[in-house]
Amino acid sequence: MPDLSDTEIREFQQLLKKIYGKEAETWNINLGILELLEKLLRRSNSCGSSLDLVPRPHFAGGVIKWASKQARDAILRQFRNKDEHYYTCLKGAAIGMKTRFELASMGM
Template sequence: MELTEGEKKDLRTILVSIYGQEANGWNMNAGTLAATAEMLSSIKNCSQAMDYVPRPGGVIDKDYFRRQLRDMARRAANHDQIYQICRNVRAAQWRTTIILHSEKF
């Protein structure tokens, strides 16, 4: 499957926003697209899991957890947040795979 010029441009924009200017030198192809889609899916899954993690505070006991329940439920219901830690870790894990795919023509 060959990507259109518009798809290549959009994919490059996404990768540059994640990896910086280095991604401008990568070839945008079907493999790069597939690897990027998998990376973004893993970022979303990580972020959804983070919705259920209590925020830092005092001693994490049942009373603290109880106070955090409302915020945790709100985050879980909205599922609209991408956590920076998820983005950074997943991007680092997928970097080599995406680069390798970009080198295949």
């Protein structure tokens, strides 16, 4: 595994803390953790693609103009957010993976 700086380790721990809670700060960031994190991000990606297509609320104005704008914006979000993930999607994809992260942290 490539050596990670202390800053990189803290960043991974902070990301995992947002998903799994304070306990993740104590996890040993190793190759197993990074491989699981990659799987988690891949799993959440399809959810994010779907959320990009969900229309945003309609407040005022013509419905046809609003629908047209929503379609345009959905397409733009698809292209713009390729490397971004929705927190909701990460949490959903993370369900059932915590034990795997804990074991990977212990080198198992």
